[in-house]
Amino acid sequence: MLIYLRVLKESFNFAINALRNNRLRTFLSLLGVTIGIFSIIAVLAAVDSLKKDITGSLSALDNSTIIVMRFNFGPSDIPRWKREQFPDVTYEEYQALKKTLPDVEAISFALGVPGGSSIKYQDVTSAGVEIGAVTHEYYDIEAFELEEGRFFNESEAVSGAGVMVLGHEVAQTLFGDSNGIGKEVRIFGRRATVIGILKKQGQSLFTGSRDGQAFVPANFARKVYGTTKGTVFPQLVLKPEAGVDNDEFVAILEQQLRSMRGIKPGEINNFFVNQLQGFADFIDNITGQLNIIGLVISGFSLLVGGFGIANIMFVSVKERTNLIGIQKSLGAKNKFILSQFLFEAIILSVIGGLVGLFIVWLVSIIASQFTGDFEFVLSPVNMLIGTIVSAIIGLISGIIPAISASKLDPVEAIRTGM
Numbered sequence: 001m002l003i004y005l006r007v008l009k010e011s012f013n014f015a016i017n018a019l020r021n022n023r024l025r026t027f028l029s030l031l032g033v034t035i036g037i038f039s040i041i042a043v044l045a046a047v048d049s050l051k052k053d054i055t056g057s058l059s060a061l062d063n064s065t066i067i068v069m070r071f072n073f074g075p076s077d078i079p080r081w082k083r084e085q086f087p088d089v090t091y092e093e094y095q096a097l098k099k100t101l102p103d104v105e106a107i108s109f110a111l112g113v114p115g116g117s118s119i120k121y122q123d124v125t126s127a128g129v130e131i132g133a134v135t136h137e138y139y140d141i142e143a144f145e146l147e148e149g150r151f152f153n154e155s156e157a158v159s160g161a162g163v164m165v166l167g168h169e170v171a172q173t174l175f176g177d178s179n180g181i182g183k184e185v186r187i188f189g190r191r192a193t194v195i196g197i198l199k200k201q202g203q204s205l206f207t208g209s210r211d212g213q214a215f216v217p218a219n220f221a222r223k224v225y226g227t228t229k230g231t232v233f234p235q236l237v238l239k240p241e242a243g244v245d246n247d248e249f250v251a252i253l254e255q256q257l258r259s260m261r262g263i264k265p266g267e268i269n270n271f272f273v274n275q276l277q278g279f280a281d282f283i284d285n286i287t288g289q290l291n292i293i294g295l296v297i298s299g300f301s302l303l304v305g306g307f308g309i310a311n312i313m314f315v316s317v318k319e320r321t322n323l324i325g326i327q328k329s330l331g332a333k334n335k336f337i338l339s340q341f342l343f344e345a346i347i348l349s350v351i352g353g354l355v356g357l358f359i360v361w362l363v364s365i366i367a368s369q370f371t372g373d374f375e376f377v378l379s380p381v382n383m384l385i386g387t388i389v390s391a392i393i394g395l396i397s398g399i400i401p402a403i404s405a406s407k408l409d410p411v412e413a414i415r416t417g418m
Contacts, residue, residue, distance in 0.1 A: 030355070033305030033306075033308065036299075066274065067235055070086035071233070085270075086270045087270060091222070094107065100256060101238075103249055109134070114233070116129055121184075129167075131216060133218045134217070134218055135217070141238075158219065160222065163195045167213045168211045171197045182195075187216065188225075257269075314404075317404060328408070329410040345395065346394035353386055
């Protein structure tokens with residue numbers, strides 16, 4: 001063990017000397033490894049960051065959450081022209097399912113109000129606000145965190161009362177640092193009283209943030225927009241009870257909706273049951289494909305880097321032929337010479353990999369400064385992957401030069417070096 005530690009130390013010194021004595025050659029040779037490791041870890045970090053951002057944005061809703069509407073989240077075998085003929089879900093269907101659907105913890109009716117709306121308080125206006133028009137059950141489905149006040153109750157939701165819950169950013173725009181609870185604003189040309197303000201969530205690069213949203217009772221928005229198809233986008237948001245078989249729950253839900261709509265056996269559903277778990281799996285599939293594509297592209301850089309390391313090692317063997325002959329004449333075994341050059345190749349490659357990791361770290365810090373609350377993740381796992389890959393590249397690249405060095409005849413080696 002002590003012998004191999006000594007070999008490792010000597011190999012490290014030889015690697016450092018190679019860097020010092022042949023700086024340009026070594027730099028150019030290690031550049032491929034540096035770029036390759038940078039590419040691999042940058043791709044892994046970017047995909048992990050994107051996935052973390054999406055997962056964080058969806059974490060407010062449980063993975064078991066189901067959204068029923070005339071649109072689908074993912075690809076569909078149903079032709080587009082046929083999907084466009086599907087009717088919207090209705091408030092009456094929400095009321096019926098609320099009474100008859102078993103094993104449901106909460107069901108909410110929601111309207112997607114198109115475009116950004118303006119909310120006005122005295123002479124201050126917050127423009128481009130995304131309005132969520134929902135029933136009171138939505139509070140039990142989505143993990144809202146209130147900074148002040150409360151969410152609207154069942155009575156207010158049913159009557160379509162003029163009440164509103166604001167996102168943190170909207171409240172800051174309208175009221176500054178003053179308390180906005182109980183103040184009257186105008187939305188959709190009508191008066192509404194602020195009864196709640198959400199805690200600051202922070203921006204999400206992929207899905208946006210609740211900070212720029214506001215929530216009103218669905219029936220309040222229905223008084224303004226009605227139910228004309230294409231004006232608003234109704235949906236049912238359901239949360240099954242814990243432990244319920246999801247497939248069975250969806251089957252019962254589809255059966256009841258088909259019965260309400262008079263869909264005959266053999267006819268396709270004219271609605272989509274979108275499951276967040278399915279959407280999460282879809283995202284996993286996309287990020288997995290991005291990882292594969294990135295790794296393939298990075299592999300070419302590593303291939304170039306591997307040739308660079310091999311080139312350094314062949315030159316190193318040639319320059320130290322005399323030394324190898326002396327070592328072998330003094331009794332050094334082939335595996336000792338082999339280990340010496342393998343360690344040197346691995347150390348050189350790891351140095352290139354560490355430089356690549358350092359560059360990724362710098363880029364992640366700089367990039368995070370320009371993307372708001374979107375955080376680039378450089379995990380210890382990815383750093384470990386980068387180091388291991390570097391070592392493997394060094395091992396593969398150095399194996400042939402190391403074998404050639406270990407097989408040198410000591411007499412010929414000494415004579416060649418003279």
